[in-house]
Amino acid sequence: MSGTGHANKKISKKALIAFPIVVTIVAGIIAPSSLALIGFLMFGNLIRECGVLNKLSLSAQNELASLVTILLGITIASTMTSDRFVRVDTLLIIALGLFAFVFDTFGGVIFAKFLNLFRKEGNKINPMIGACGISAFPMSARVIHQMGQKEDPYNYLLMPAISANVGGQIGSVVAGGIILTLVPLFA
Amino acid sequence: MTSTIETTLLIAGIGITGIFVFMAIFYLLIIGLDKLLPFEEVKPEE
Numbered sequence: 001m002s003g004t005g006h007a008n009k010k011i012s013k014k015a016l017i018a019f020p021i022v023v024t025i026v027a028g029i030i031a032p033s034s035l036a037l038i039g040f041l042m043f044g045n046l047i048r049e050c051g052v053l054n055k056l057s058l059s060a061q062n063e064l065a066s067l068v069t070i071l072l073g074i075t076i077a078s079t080m081t082s083d084r085f086v087r088v089d090t091l092l093i094i095a096l097g098l099f100a101f102v103f104d105t106f107g108g109v110i111f112a113k114f115l116n117l118f119r120k121e122g123n124k125i126n127p128m129i130g131a132c133g134i135s136a137f138p139m140s141a142r143v144i145h146q147m148g149q150k151e152d153p154y155n156y157l158l159m160p161a162i163s164a165n166v167g168g169q170i171g172s173v174v175a176g177g178i179i180l181t182l183v184p185l186f187a
Numbered sequence: 188m189t190s191t192i193e194t195t196l197l198i199a200g201i202g203i204t205g206i207f208v209f210m211a212i213f214y215l216l217i218i219g220l221d222k223l224l225p226f227e228e229v230k231p232e233e
Contacts, residue, residue: 011221012226015224026213031209171206
């Protein structure tokens, strides 16, 4: 059972550069609220793939990513005062999040199995890949890769798993954008 | 069923449909880009 059926397919440089630009435009048209998030995600992709901003790309991947993570953590932690955080609502939100992650993983595997019903023998997707279609990047892909290798040491699922994981990330951003657009309309 | 839950389910339904539509567009977009800008092997100059 293959990961994607298109292992080691070569992609042109032009397509790699056009991809983040086109995705930003399309996502901006479909869910304008998601534009800032998807724009930054795709900007990172663009500076990596364009090939002329290697220094910026390396800084963004290493120092900048660590700095932003620390800053974000400190900012969030500073607003987590006991009167706001130590509440039953917090536990409910954590429970909802856990349910969402569990259902997302389960749903991904089931959907991959469903898609396999329509794919030819020998070109089927490993259903474990479906479990990576969530925004927990890159841990879910790593876990699936390790689980796959535990069953069969020649099972190399990392690349297709990462692809599904990025798809999950983009999907989550667009879902957030759609929800942010819809909620005020129904409020 | 309260109207809040009904509205929530409606928003969730539209959101999930939106995601499937977007992912279908996303898939077609990748196929389109690959067709439009295919990979060409660069031959080294002799």
